[in-house]
Amino acid sequence: MSHAENCASQPVRVQYFALLREQAGRSDEALDTCARTPRELYGELRARHPFTLEPAMLRVAVNSEFCGWEQPLRAGDAVVFIPPVAGG
Amino acid sequence: MERFRFSDVPLEPAALARSLADPACGGYSAFEGWVRNHNEGQSVVSLEYEAYAELAVREGERIVKEAIRRFGVARALCVHRIGSLGIGDLAVWVGVSAAHRDEAFCACRYIIDEVKHRLPIWKKEHYRSGDSGWVNCERCAAPAAREHEAQVHHERTHSPRPESRRLLP
Numbered sequence: 001m002s003h004a005e006n007c008a009s010q011p012v013r014v015q016y017f018a019l020l021r022e023q024a025g026r027s028d029e030a031l032d033t034c035a036r037t038p039r040e041l042y043g044e045l046r047a048r049h050p051f052t053l054e055p056a057m058l059r060v061a062v063n064s065e066f067c068g069w070e071q072p073l074r075a076g077d078a079v080v081f082i083p084p085v086a087g088g
Numbered sequence: 089m090e091r092f093r094f095s096d097v098p099l100e101p102a103a104l105a106r107s108l109a110d111p112a113c114g115g116y117s118a119f120e121g122w123v124r125n126h127n128e129g130q131s132v133v134s135l136e137y138e139a140y141a142e143l144a145v146r147e148g149e150r151i152v153k154e155a156i157r158r159f160g161v162a163r164a165l166c167v168h169r170i171g172s173l174g175i176g177d178l179a180v181w182v183g184v185s186a187a188h189r190d191e192a193f194c195a196c197r198y199i200i201d202e203v204k205h206r207l208p209i210w211k212k213e214h215y216r217s218g219d220s221g222w223v224n225c226e227r228c229a230a231p232a233a234r235e236h237e238a239q240v241h242h243e244r245t246h247s248p249r250p251e252s253r254r255l256l257p
Binding site: 015017018021053057073076082083084085086087088 | 137138139140142143144146147168179180189200203204205206207208209210211212222223224225226
């Protein structure tokens, strides 16, 4: 991506489930991003995919643990945005 | 000891119950969640469960451990289905064995309630109308989703050349 040349971008992997998987049209993707936090990353991804869920509806996990929206992202992180759950 | 797992094949409650047998236990309680043929006014014909298994198993183990510690029960296990299920199928099973019935009931209730709220598991319902939807996800997202669908439909309907459709993302 062009803006990646103008910032200190780092590689991350995003996995998609349920509604987000269908809207992204894929179950995961690797990308270089300038996003510093999951919140910034979701904003960036919404520009590429027709995601309808607002961040307030989602939770975030990094490297298979729940985390906050402002947790700093590091190179190689695996990020998952978790739509409203419906187990049971 | 394993306390939470997923299964992509039908669950067998009798065998699961036997796995919790303990000579020190006089009480056993289980909860079975079944696939219901209706939800929020819609007639449901089948559904699919999807899970973020890596995180769900970790969190599921935590929930069952919490129940064991909190209510002092001897053993507890939860198994959740993933994949396609029909009406009446067993979707989730929770079993608890304890010295006495009271703590078995309480731990069982705690586990199913926490599982429903905390685990990254999603349910897509297929309706008699031919429509389908992700439970708890669609209503909040419905207006934008319909807009997107309408746009895709428009592109498909009015695409002048069939090959141009292949270029769409």
